[in-house]
Amino acid sequence: MSPNLSDIGEFGLIARICDKFGRLPDEVCGIGDDCAVIPMNDRFDMLITVDSIYEGIDFDLRFSSPFHIGKKALAINLSDIAAMGGIPKYFLVSIALPLDSDLDFVEGIYSGISDVARESGAALVGGDTSSSEKEISISITAIGEVEKGRAILRKGARPGDPIFISGAVGLSALGLAALKMGTSSGMEPFIERHLSPLHRTDLGRTLLKLGCVTSMIDVSDGLLADLGHIARSSGVGFEIDVNRIPAGDDFRMASAAIGVDPRELLLAGGEDFELVFTADSGRIHQSLASLEALGVAEIGRVLDDPGVRSVLNAEDLVARGIGRGYDHFLKERNCRKEPG
Amino acid sequence: MSPNLSDIGEFGLIARICDKFGRLPDEVCGIGDDCAVIPMNDRFDMLITVDSIYEGIDFDLRFSSPFHIGKKALAINLSDIAAMGGIPKYFLVSIALPLDSDLDFVEGIYSGISDVARESGAALVGGDTSSSEKEISISITAIGEVEKGRAILRKGARPGDPIFISGAVGLSALGLAALKMGTSSGMEPFIERHLSPLHRTDLGRTLLKLGCVTSMIDVSDGLLADLGHIARSSGVGFEIDVNRIPAGDDFRMASAAIGVDPRELLLAGGEDFELVFTADSGRIHQSLASLEALGVAEIGRVLDDPGVRSVLNAEDLVARGIGRGYDHFLKERNCRKEPG
Numbered sequence: 001m002s003p004n005l006s007d008i009g010e011f012g013l014i015a016r017i018c019d020k021f022g023r024l025p026d027e028v029c030g031i032g033d034d035c036a037v038i039p040m041n042d043r044f045d046m047l048i049t050v051d052s053i054y055e056g057i058d059f060d061l062r063f064s065s066p067f068h069i070g071k072k073a074l075a076i077n078l079s080d081i082a083a084m085g086g087i088p089k090y091f092l093v094s095i096a097l098p099l100d101s102d103l104d105f106v107e108g109i110y111s112g113i114s115d116v117a118r119e120s121g122a123a124l125v126g127g128d129t130s131s132s133e134k135e136i137s138i139s140i141t142a143i144g145e146v147e148k149g150r151a152i153l154r155k156g157a158r159p160g161d162p163i164f165i166s167g168a169v170g171l172s173a174l175g176l177a178a179l180k181m182g183t184s185s186g187m188e189p190f191i192e193r194h195l196s197p198l199h200r201t202d203l204g205r206t207l208l209k210l211g212c213v214t215s216m217i218d219v220s221d222g223l224l225a226d227l228g229h230i231a232r233s234s235g236v237g238f239e240i241d242v243n244r245i246p247a248g249d250d251f252r253m254a255s256a257a258i259g260v261d262p263r264e265l266l267l268a269g270g271e272d273f274e275l276v277f278t279a280d281s282g283r284i285h286q287s288l289a290s291l292e293a294l295g296v297a298e299i300g301r302v303l304d305d306p307g308v309r310s311v312l313n314a315e316d317l318v319a320r321g322i323g324r325g326y327d328h329f330l331k332e333r334n335c336r337k338e339p340g
Numbered sequence: 341m342s343p344n345l346s347d348i349g350e351f352g353l354i355a356r357i358c359d360k361f362g363r364l365p366d367e368v369c370g371i372g373d374d375c376a377v378i379p380m381n382d383r384f385d386m387l388i389t390v391d392s393i394y395e396g397i398d399f400d401l402r403f404s405s406p407f408h409i410g411k412k413a414l415a416i417n418l419s420d421i422a423a424m425g426g427i428p429k430y431f432l433v434s435i436a437l438p439l440d441s442d443l444d445f446v447e448g449i450y451s452g453i454s455d456v457a458r459e460s461g462a463a464l465v466g467g468d469t470s471s472s473e474k475e476i477s478i479s480i481t482a483i484g485e486v487e488k489g490r491a492i493l494r495k496g497a498r499p500g501d502p503i504f505i506s507g508a509v510g511l512s513a514l515g516l517a518a519l520k521m522g523t524s525s526g527m528e529p530f531i532e533r534h535l536s537p538l539h540r541t542d543l544g545r546t547l548l549k550l551g552c553v554t555s556m557i558d559v560s561d562g563l564l565a566d567l568g569h570i571a572r573s574s575g576v577g578f579e580i581d582v583n584r585i586p587a588g589d590d591f592r593m594a595s596a597a598i599g600v601d602p603r604e605l606l607l608a609g610g611e612d613f614e615l616v617f618t619a620d621s622g623r624i625h626q627s628l629a630s631l632e633a634l635g636v637a638e639i640g641r642v643l644d645d646p647g648v649r650s651v652l653n654a655e656d657l658v659a660r661g662i663g664r665g666y667d668h669f670l671k672e673r674n675c676r677k678e679p680g
Contacts (some may be wrong), residue, residue: 132394
C-alpha cells in the first residue's frame with residue numbers, strides 16, 4: 001500500500017516537492033525561507049510569499065469574527081515579509097465561500113483585510129473568488145521589496161552569534177487554550193493576541209537597517225521549532241535559556257490559572273508572529289540599548305554543532321518532545337491549532 | 341435579513357471589494373484584468389495573478405487524474421499571463437490536502453504541475469501546504485514579465501477594431517458534457533481538452549510583438565462572456581458572427597451526437613483558454629496572412645455603442661440568455677463547471 005501524507009508529514013512532502021522541481025533559477029533565493037527573493041531592479045529585490053487559512057484548521061467560527069479572520073489572513077503574510085526585513089507593497093486575495101454566506105459576514109472578512117492593509121500600506125492588486133461546498137478558505141499572496149541583496153534569510157546564522165526575540169511569545173497559544181476552555185476572565189489580552197495576530201514589519205525594517213542581523217524568522221510554528229528552521233538552514237546548533245525569554249507576571253499567573261506550564265507556551269506556542277533573529281556579536285553590542293528600547297531580548301547563542309539544540313532550565317520539557325512545532329500532516333504529533 | 345452571496349453574485353462581490361479598498365496605487369494597473377501589472381525595472385513590468393481550483397467545483401475526481409488536476413492548476417494561471425502578452429517566470433503553490441491523502445496521488449498532482457512548468461519555463465519559488473477537512477484545493481500565484489508599458493489590457497478596444505479568436509473554442513465544454521453523459525467514443529480530443537487545459541503563452545507573445553493588438557483576454561468563462569469583459573472595460577459594444585467562429589466537422593458531429601447545439605458551445609463554453617483579442621484595423625491587415633498561419637480567425641468587430649452585443653446567426657440563442665458566463669455565486673444562472 002502506498003503511504004499517505006500522515007506517514008511522511010508536511011516537511012517530508014515539501015522535501016519531495018523540492019526534489020521534483022529541481023533547483024531554483026540562479027537569480028532566485030529563498031525557497032523554503034519565509035519569502036522567495038527575486039531580483040527586481042538595481043535598487044530592490046522583490047519578496048513574495050503565499051499563506052492560506054482554512055476554516056476548522058486555522059480558525060474556528062465559534063471564536064473568530066469575520067473581521068478577525070480577515071486580519072489574520074493578511075497579517076500572517078505580512079509577517080513573512082517582516083521576517084526578511086522587507087517593506088510590504090501589494091497583495092492578492094483568493095477566497096472560497098459557501099454560496100449561502102451572509103453578505104455582512106463576507107464584508108466583515110474584507111474589512112479585516114482592509115484594516116491590516118491600511119495600517120501596513122499594502123495595496124490589494126488582484127485575486128479571485130470562488131464558491132466552496134461548505135468551508136471558507138482564504139489564500140493571500142503578499143509582495144514586498146527589500147534593498148538589493150539585503151534580504152535577511154534563515155541561513156546566515158554563525159556559531160557565536162547571540163540569539164534575540166522580539167516582544168513576548170506564548171501569548172497566542174495561551175489565548176487559544178483559554179478559548180478552548182471557555183475561560184475569558186483575565187485572558188482578554190491573550191485571546192486578543194490569538195484572534196488578531198501581529199506582524200512586526202516596522203521592527204523587521206529597523207533590524208535590517210542595523211546591518212548586523214545574520215538570520216531571522218517569524219514565530220509561527222513556535223519558538224523552538226522556528227529556531228530549529230534557522231539552525232537547519234544555517235547548519236548550526238543553538239543554546240537558549242527559557243528564563244531569559246520575556247514573560248510577564250500576568251502571563252505566568254494566567255498560565256497557572258488554566259494549569260499549563262508557562263515554559264511550554266514560551267517554547268512551543270505558535271502564531272505569535274514575533275521575530276527571532278541572530279546577529280553579529282561584535283556589531284550588535286553597539287545597538288543593545290536601542291534593542292532593549294524596542295523590546296528585544298537576548299535569549300541564547302548559536303553553537304557550532306548542528307546536533308545541539310539545548311534549552312537551559314527546560315531540559316525536562318525538551319526530553320518530552322516539546323517544541324517540535326506544528327506539522328499539518330503528522331496527526332499524532334500535533335494538537336490542532338484550533339479545535340476542528 | 342442580510343442578503344447572501346447568491347443574491348449579488350461573484351461580480352457584485354468583486355464590485356463591493358473594489359469599493360472597500362479604494363483606488364490602486366498610481367503605478368499599478370490591471371486590477372480586474374487577467375493580471376495586475378506592477379512596475380519592475382526600466383525594461384519590464386511584472387505581471388501577477390492568482391487562481392484557485394477546488395474539488396467538486398473546478399474538478400471532479402471521477403474524471404480528473406491527479407496529473408490532470410496539477411496541470412490545470414498551473415495552466416489556468418499561465419493563461420492569464422498569456423492574455424497580457426507576458427512571459428511566465430515564477431509561481432507559488434498553496435495546497436490543502438486531506439490527511440489521509442495517498443502519497444502517490446499527491447505526487448501525481450505535483451507531477452502535473454511540474455509538467456506544465458517545464459514546458460513553459462516557469463519556476464516554482466515557494467508555497468505552503470496545509471491539511472484540509474475533506475477536499476483538495478490548490479491556489480497558484482503566477483508571476484510573469486512583459487516589456488515596460490506594453491501589457492495588453494482589456495480596456496484598449498476601440499470602435500472599428502476587428503475581433504479575433506485563436507484556435508477553437510467550445511471543445512472543453514463538449515468534453516465535459518461527454519464525461520457527464522458517460523460517452524467517450526469519438527469524444528477523446530474534447531475530453532482531453534477539458535482535462536488538460538491549454539495556455540497560449542507563445543501565441544500571446546507573438547501577438548504582443550505584432551504591436552497592434554488593442555485588447556485581449558483568455559476564454560475562461562466562455563467567448564461571449566469574456567468578450568463582454570473586454571466590452572465593459574473598454575466602454576464599447578461588439579458584433580460577431582457565430583458562423584465565423586472556427587468549428588470542425590468532428591466538433592459539429594460530436595455536438596449533434598450528444599444533442600447539443602454547437603453554436604451554444606462556441607459562444608458559451610468555458611475553459612478553452614484560447615485568446616480573444618481586438619486589433620488596430622489598419623495595421624493588423626498587414627499581418628493577416630501570418631495570423632491565419634497561427635490559426636487565428638476574424639469573427640467580428642468592435643462597435644461604438646456599449647449597449648450593443650450582437651451575435652449574427654445566433655439571435656435566438658442570445659435571446660435565451662446564452663453566454664452570460666459562469667458566476668460562482670449565482671446558482672440559478674449557472675450549470676456547474678463540474679458535477680458536484
